[in-house]
Structure formats: C-alpha cells, structure tokens
Amino acid sequence: MSAKKPVLEFRKVDKSFGHIDALNDISIKVVEGEVLCLLGDNGAGKSTLIKTLSGVYQPTRGEILMDGQPALFSSPREAQERGIATVHQFGGTYPLMSIGRNFFMGSEPTRGWGPFKYFDRKTANRVAVAEVQKMGITRITDGDRLVGGLSGGERQSLAIARAVYFGARVLILDEPTAALGVKQAAHVLRIVNEAKRRGLAVIFITHQVMHAMAVGDHFAVLIRGAIAADFRKGQKTREQIADLMAGGESIASLEASIEGYRDTHDGLPPPPAH
Numbered sequence: 001m002s003a004k005k006p007v008l009e010f011r012k013v014d015k016s017f018g019h020i021d022a023l024n025d026i027s028i029k030v031v032e033g034e035v036l037c038l039l040g041d042n043g044a045g046k047s048t049l050i051k052t053l054s055g056v057y058q059p060t061r062g063e064i065l066m067d068g069q070p071a072l073f074s075s076p077r078e079a080q081e082r083g084i085a086t087v088h089q090f091g092g093t094y095p096l097m098s099i100g101r102n103f104f105m106g107s108e109p110t111r112g113w114g115p116f117k118y119f120d121r122k123t124a125n126r127v128a129v130a131e132v133q134k135m136g137i138t139r140i141t142d143g144d145r146l147v148g149g150l151s152g153g154e155r156q157s158l159a160i161a162r163a164v165y166f167g168a169r170v171l172i173l174d175e176p177t178a179a180l181g182v183k184q185a186a187h188v189l190r191i192v193n194e195a196k197r198r199g200l201a202v203i204f205i206t207h208q209v210m211h212a213m214a215v216g217d218h219f220a221v222l223i224r225g226a227i228a229a230d231f232r233k234g235q236k237t238r239e240q241i242a243d244l245m246a247g248g249e250s251i252a253s254l255e256a257s258i259e260g261y262r263d264t265h266d267g268l269p270p271p272p273a274h
C-alpha cells in the first residue's frame with residue numbers, strides 16, 4: 001500500500017443507465033505523485049468511470065471523496081474548479097488558433113482596462129512557450145504558431161502542460177497515446193512522468209499494455225463494469241496483464257486455436273463468434 005495521500009477516492013460506486021450497469025461496486029484510490037492505469041477492453045466502463053470522476057455523470061450509488069471529504073461534482077466545471085483536468089485523445093486543442101491562444105483559452109491574460117481591455121498576446125505566448133518547454137518540449141519556441149501544425153504528441157503535451165499550469169491536481173488522460181507513433185508516444189509518456197514528478201495524481205487510460213507498464217504505479221483492470229484486478233507495479237507480467245484485459249482468456253491459447261483452424265481451412269481465419 002502507498003503511504004501517499006489519496007486525492008480522490010471512489011467507495012463502492014455504481015453507475016447505471018436504465019437497466020445497464022456500466023459500473024459495479026467500484027472502489028479505487030487516486031494518489032498524489034502516482035499514475036493509476038485504467039485498463040480494459042471496449043465497453044468495459046473506462047469512459048463511464050472517468051466521466052463519473054470528472055462530473056459529467058453522478059454515481060447511482062456509492063461515494064466519491066476528495067481529500068478525504070465527501071465530494072459531489074454536479075458538473076464538469078465544478079470538477080475542474082476542484083482541480084480535476086481531463087485531456088482527451090487529440091488534446092482538446094483548437095487547430096486554427098495559436099499556441100498562446102490555446103494555452104489560455106477561457107482564462108486569457110488581458111491588458112488595459114474596461115472597454116479598452118485586450119488580449120495580451122505577448123504574455124500569453126511567453127508563458128505558454130515557457131511552460132511547454134518546462135515539460136521538456138524544447139522544439140516549441142514560437143507561441144504564434146498554429147496548433148494545427150503541431151504533431152499529435154506535441155498537442156497532447158501542450159494540453160497536459162496547460163492543465164499543470166492551471167493547477168490541476170488530478171490529471172485524467174484518455175488514451176493519450178492511442179493515435180501516436182512510437183516516438184511521439186514515448187514523448188507523451190515522458191510528460192506523464194513529469195506530471196507525476198510534480199505531484200499530480202494521474203489516471204492514464206489505455207489499451208496498450210506496454211505504455212501502461214512504462215508509467216504506471218498502480219493498475220486497475222475493468223471487465224464489464226467491475227474491477228477484475230487491482231495491483232501495483234511489478235506484481236504482474238505483461239502477458240498476465242494482456243490476458244486480464246482479454247477477460248481472463250489466455251492470449252496464447254487463443255492464438256494457438258486460430259492457427260490450428262487456419263491449418264485445416266486453407267489458411268482462412270475462423271468466422272467471428274456470435
């Protein structure tokens with residue numbers, strides 16, 4: 001067990017949509033300075049879990065605690081104000097706007113007064129570039145550059161740097177490396193480590209076991225809305241984690257049965273199961 005403090009905690013949380021139980025008896029802690037990897041196949045409940053953490057949904061049953069106190073986030077804005085930031089797969093950035101504008105979207109620094117107030121482009125650019133560089137992206141030097149010209153990894157990094165600058169305590173990263181090549185993914189993983197080093201509690205959602213293993217301190221595998229396994233770094237091998245994500249069915253035996261079918265059916269794959 002970790003001696004660090006949980007920032008957020010779910011206690012026996014259920015979330016149902018009519019008769020569909022998307023989350024079932026979820027108890028989990030998100031700890032400062034740690035990365036919690038949330039793993040699970042399509043439809044396992046990962047999105048529902050992060051939406052419940054970030055105020056989009058309210059639990060049907062159970063309790064959410066923040067800093068040990070009961071917390072109810074009635075909207076995403078309220079969760080954001082409490083320091084819960086969500087970064088989605090494509091960074092949630094605006095491609096036709098500059099880096100400086102994107103960084104300060106919604107909290108623009110201004111100069112002047114009353115009707116003479118205007119967006120302080122220089123300050124925005126200076127701060128945005130400095131913050132992004134502090135996270136290790138030294139290739140970004142011009143805050144006027146359009147975000148549309150950045151790589152996928154740089155966009156993710158910009159969104160993470162922004163969340164850190166605006167005081168996020170919990171950073172939820174929804175498949176940040178899913179659409180990235182190896183080098184770009186490595187870049188984002190380094191930034192995840194940097195956010196953790198700065199004491200943020202990070203929730204990292206991914207399908208990629210290797211990416212999870214590169215940054216995770218704590219792992220939770222969701223299957224059909226329930227936590228099927230909850231373990232810490234070093235307690236399971238890559239193969240064991242992949243098997244858990246596949247619902248306990250050994251990937252190796254699945255591959256062997258597909259190969260066996262191909263051998264007797266002119267190399268054709270088996271038809272999909274119904």
Ligand SMILES: Nc1ncnc2c1ncn2[C@@H]1O[C@H](COP(=O)(O)OP(=O)(O)OP(=O)(O)O)[C@@H](O)[C@H]1O
Nearest residue numbers: 017020021022040041042043044045046047048049
């Ligand atoms: N708003 C909703 N209304 C009804 N059912 C929902 C709703 N949102 C999610 N579900 C159901 O809850 C279950 C979990 O869905 P969820 O989107 O959380 O899974 P996921 O793990 O994020 O999947 P993916 O990796 O494909 O995004 C699914 O069966 C889904 O159909």
